[in-house]
Structure formats: C-alpha cells, structure tokens
Amino acid sequence: MAEVTELFYDTEGDVLYLSVGKPRRAVSQEMGDDVLLRVDPDTGEIVGLTILNFSARFSSLKEPQTLPVQVTLQRE
Numbered sequence: 001m002a003e004v005t006e007l008f009y010d011t012e013g014d015v016l017y018l019s020v021g022k023p024r025r026a027v028s029q030e031m032g033d034d035v036l037l038r039v040d041p042d043t044g045e046i047v048g049l050t051i052l053n054f055s056a057r058f059s060s061l062k063e064p065q066t067l068p069v070q071v072t073l074q075r076e
Contacts, residue, residue, distance in 0.1 A: 009054065016054040020047055 026038035038048035
C-alpha cells in the first residue's frame with residue numbers, strides 16, 4: 001500500500017495538500033465539493049489529493065467526516 005509522504009496545509013490559501021509517494025507531475029481532476037484528485041497523466045496512478053477551503057469545511061465539525069472521494073491504492 002502506498003504511503004502518504006507529504007501533508008502540507010497552506011494557511012494563507014486555506015488548502016490542504018496530500019502527496020502519495022514521491023511528489024511528481026500530475027493533473028487535477030475535480031471530484032466535487034472543492035476536492036481535487038491529482039493523477040499521474042502518463043500512468044493514471046493517483047499521486048495526491050488537494051482540499052480547497054479546508055478550515056472552512058472542517059474547523060467547526062464535532063464528528064468525523066467522510067470526504068467525497070473513495071480511493072483504492074494497491075501495489076502491483
């Protein structure tokens with residue numbers, strides 16, 4: 001299973017960036033609700049996730065929430 005190698009929160013932009021594996025070139029696919037899936041354009045492999053308006057979305061929550069993204073990562 002791939003591991004998250006980088007998690008970065010940009011306070012000024014209110015954006016959370018999550019990278020899977022070594023950071024690399026990717027294209028973003030909008031998943032809805034300000035969630036972007038980052039995909040390697042050559043292999044189609046998921047390489048990260050970007051969540052816009054992160055604090056506005058999660059700062060007042062009292063219960064865990066599910067993001068509108070389901071991902072299965074597997075090693076071949």
